[in-house]
Amino acid sequence: xxxxxxxxxxxxxxxxxxxxxxxxxxxxxxxxxxxxxxxxxxxxxxxxxxxxxxxxxxxxxxxxxxxxxxxxxxxxxxxxxxxxxxxxxxxxxxxxxxxxxxxxxxxxxxxx
Amino acid sequence: xxxxxxxxxxxxxxxxxxxxxxxxxxxxxxxxxxxxxxxxxxxxxxxxxxxxxxxxxxxxxxxxxxxxxxxxxxxxxxxxxxxxxxxxxxxxxxxxxxxxxxxxxxxxxxxxxxx
Numbered sequence: 001x002x003x004x005x006x007x008x009x010x011x012x013x014x015x016x017x018x019x020x021x022x023x024x025x026x027x028x029x030x031x032x033x034x035x036x037x038x039x040x041x042x043x044x045x046x047x048x049x050x051x052x053x054x055x056x057x058x059x060x061x062x063x064x065x066x067x068x069x070x071x072x073x074x075x076x077x078x079x080x081x082x083x084x085x086x087x088x089x090x091x092x093x094x095x096x097x098x099x100x101x102x103x104x105x106x107x108x109x110x111x112x
Numbered sequence: 113x114x115x116x117x118x119x120x121x122x123x124x125x126x127x128x129x130x131x132x133x134x135x136x137x138x139x140x141x142x143x144x145x146x147x148x149x150x151x152x153x154x155x156x157x158x159x160x161x162x163x164x165x166x167x168x169x170x171x172x173x174x175x176x177x178x179x180x181x182x183x184x185x186x187x188x189x190x191x192x193x194x195x196x197x198x199x200x201x202x203x204x205x206x207x208x209x210x211x212x213x214x215x216x217x218x219x220x221x222x223x224x225x226x227x
Binding site: 034042043044046049059090097098100101102103104105106108 | 118144146148153154155156157158161201208213214215217218219220
């Protein structure tokens with residue numbers, strides 16, 4: 001069966017510090033991978049998606065970037081965090097565009 | 113692009129009653145409509161989904177109905193239990209791949225089931 005992992009589970013960072021969140025998927029190959037952000041009391045906003053190694057598409061221009069160094073690894077980064085980057089970050093995967101998306105447990109990021 | 117609206121934003125029911133959450137979508141080319149349940153501090157979990165070639169789908173106490181003409185779909189939970197308390201999200205996806213094939217989510221409904 002497939003599982004998706006995210007770490008860390010929680011993170012408190014000062015404004016201006018760098019960020020690296022990691023997502024890995026087990027039990028499948030060549031998945032589509034997604035990064036979402038969920039602000040308090042809001043829905044899910046798609047940030048990035050990837051259909052393969054090194055292929056990243058950005059949905060919302062902002063302070064964040066994403067990379068996919070390996071088939072089942074997806075990384076969300078920032079060089080300098082802003083207060084507005086606080087939120088719940090979710091990674092998801094699917095087999096293809098027409099398939100169900102499955103979400104990871106999420107990372108709670110607080111920028112102070 | 114696609115826009116999904118979800119109502120109500122909060123819903124409180126007594127245990128054993130039914131709960132209904134409604135979503136409307138704007139793009140008639142959307143053909144896939146999943147529903148996710150998110151418990152506090154966790155990632156969303158798929159509970160049921162429907163594709164545009166069917167009008168209704170059931171899974172035990174949960175059902176989803178789709179009206180393509182009116183471009184709306186609904187989640188029905190019968191015999192609610194306290195463990196049904198969570199935030200529920202609907203979503204819609206365009207038939208094409210690429211950025212158009214990404215899920216567009218509603219803003220969520222916080223369901224509270226009172227014992």
